Amino acid sequence: MAETMIRLSNVTKIYGHGDGQVVALRDVSLEVKKGEIFGIIGLSGAGKSTLIRCINRLEVPQRGTIEIGGRDITKLNGRELREARRGIGMIFQHFNLLSSRTVFGNVAFPLEVAGVDRAELRKRVKELVDLVGLSDKLYAYPSQLSGGQKQRVGIARALANRPGVLLCDEATSALDPETTKSILNLLRDVNRRLELTIVLITHEMNVIKEICDTVAVIENGQIVENGPVVEVFANPRTSTARRFIKGVLHTEIPEEIRQRKLIVHREGCVGKTVRISFIGQSAGEPVISSLIRRFDVDVNIIYANLDLIKETPFGSLIVEIVGPDDNVEGSLQYLADQGLKIEVLNGVGPTGLESAG
Amino acid sequence: MVWDPRVWSLLVEALWETLYMVGVSLALSALFGIPLGVLLVITGPRHIRPNAALHNILSVIINAGRSIPFIILLVAIVPFTRLLVGTSIGTTGAMVPLTVGAIPFVARVVESAILEVEWGVIEAAQAMGATTWQIIVKVLIPEAMSGLVLGLTITAVSLVSYSAMAGAVGGGGLGDLAVRYGYQRFRGDIMLATVLVLVILVQGIQSLGDWLARRLSHR
Structure with a gap:
């Protein structure tokens, strides 16, 4: 059994106060093994985005602990948190690239932030851009790239500081099916080559089916089902899981x-x-x-x-x-x-x- | 007559004075106004360094600064001007109130330009472990650069028009020339020529600003 990379224990996140209070996550516990691709699926508003953002503390939960590689990220001070975040890459639905920087500049950003020296930085950026297959676009601006190419830049940028974990926040939701497939292949490829642990959230069961090892189904801020993808597909226990599966597997008899x-x-x-x-x-x-x-x-x-x-x-x-x-x-x-x-x-x-x- | 070489030299001198006043006060107001605007944004609620007390104090000071009519500011800060540059009259004396008047304006203009930066990009920088300072100099300012240039262009144009009032303290410049010769001495030709130069100047500043903003924008 592989060792645990990420462990969430009893994570609760509440937005707002008093009557306007919304419980985004309710007592969520889950475990992600080192090197696996862990998918979290849920409808919009289910809390999946809050959940993934808690992992690198873009959201701070009110209760619970979040351990990454054995370190509780909720207890770090500002400097420790910034250092820990360099070991956690993240990609986004809308890519969030710097429009003022070229592909080179965007991939260089996390290296600059980490204080990598010029020569090493140039070498590393070239390597990364090569890895995602965009060597011919090194000096293009994001506005000159397609959605899929932008996400490739996002991936190169996220991998710059050799993170152990990659968080994907709806990374393919803004892409067409063909591009989604190529991005998923790239993610699977880096997962294998770099022994990277990937946590992704999505509302598309297709993404889970393509690349995930483990899936967690989230509904109303709670994990309602969690297990190896094949098992959940074969024996979904909740109606939510069944609904998601129905969309991608034709288990219904005509x-x-x-x-x-x-x-x-x-x-x-x-x-x-x-x-x-x-x-x-x-x-x-x-x-x-x-x-x-x-x-x-x-x-x-x-x-x-x-x-x-x-x-x-x-x-x-x-x-x-x-x-x-x-x-x-x-x-x-x-x-x-x-x-x-x-x-x-x-x-x-x-x-x-x-x-x- | 307009074509009199003496009129020409008056115009050239006045244009130079205007450029000098506007240029220096623009540079100085940017120097103080940009950090102020950045501070205003980042201390705002749900931004990278929320600080309600500081944010509100800055906001009140900036609003107060912007609500004082320039002509009043000009005379109200005479002691301060004297303390700073040794004189409260002439082109140099006019530059201090121009700068002081423009700082809150620049701060607001910078605020709105920086608020345009997509939150997702800022968040991505946070997720990569960037410090507040790194986010300011590597994300907020470069991403807002085109908007900042447009904002400073508006400031420059406002400064040209404010500088006309600088004549009240003997500041010189095009506006002053138009008032003293064109209005007070009934020289319609000089008035017209001055206004023409002002129109061309403002057009030039705006075109330069637009061109620069376009060049800097990669959206």
Whole structure:
């Protein structure tokens, strides 16, 4: 198990006083492991922005502790906080680049702030601009760049002082889908190459699905669900999580498939319509063909869907299995033994009578 | 007649006096007004160094300074002027009240230019561990530069018009020339020529300011 990089314990943030009080975060606790990409998803107003901004103390919580690399950031004085912030990069939805500085000047900014000497600074800026693929735009001003290029500058700038943590505040929300993809790829790339811990907030489940290892769902200032992305996608416990997932995974069975009548043509045989859900490696195994060979059943695939969560295949398959009763039962057992999730949708007995599954 | 070489030399001398008064008082009022404006912004609520007491005191002083009519300021601070430059009359004597009058104006102009700087950019600098001083000199001033130049252009134009009143203390300059020759001695031609030079001067200042502001803006 990787060590903990960021630990929030019982963080509460309240805006305003008296009657106008708004609780933005209520007793939030979570843990981010070193080197992982941790996604926080929520609707606007759920508190996700406040949450990420508490991590580098752009917002000061009323209660709770926030440890980064074992150091409680809420207890630092001004100078210590500035030093700690140099170890925490941040990128923003609207990029927040200095319009008066070129790409070079923007990436140089955090280095100047940290007091890096001229020669080292030049070398480092070139490296970073190269890393994000903007070497040909070194002396362009932000107004001359596209949104995606601006965010690349933002990323280069955030990585300048070799931070251990990168905070992404809706970093792709202002970008089109194509650009979003390229920025996410860049983030994944730096996450691997630099062993960087990334915390990102988003309202797009797509972002979580593309690059996150762990996800936390936030609602009304509270974390309502938190776990490895694949697990949350496979078994969402809250309706909020289910709503988010529905948008990016087609787990719903189309109506015409649900209504489809199962007809058994083989005499003395039973038929079952089964949904097989799979995550990870079993997607690559020839389960269906071995089923047919081992159990002498007919398998008719009527619906299939495959998706990737980060790099993990995730999908479902709806099949009709027809064969002698024992063989069909054996098939289901076999599938379950492969670690697949089996759900019988409906079945037809040998008499041809339909029975609910 | 206007084409009389003596009129020309009067005009040239007056133009020089105006440029001298406006130039020096603009530079000095910027020197004091810019830091004042910056301080006013950063001590404001929800800015980088909130300090309600200081912010309110500065604001009241600046408003008070701006509410005093220039002609009154001119005579009211005579002792102060004398103390500072040794005389309260002439071009040098007029420069002190011009500067004092322009400082609060510059402070407000700077305030509005700096408030234009996007909060997100300031926050990004904070997130990178910048100190207050670094934010002022590396973010606030450079990002507001174009607005600052436009603000100082407005100040310069106001100073040209204020400097006309400097004639009251023998300050000289174009405005004074227009009053003394054009109005008091009924020399309509000199009045017209002076006003023409003033119009060209103000046009020139504004065009220069606009051009510089455009060059400095990378938005």
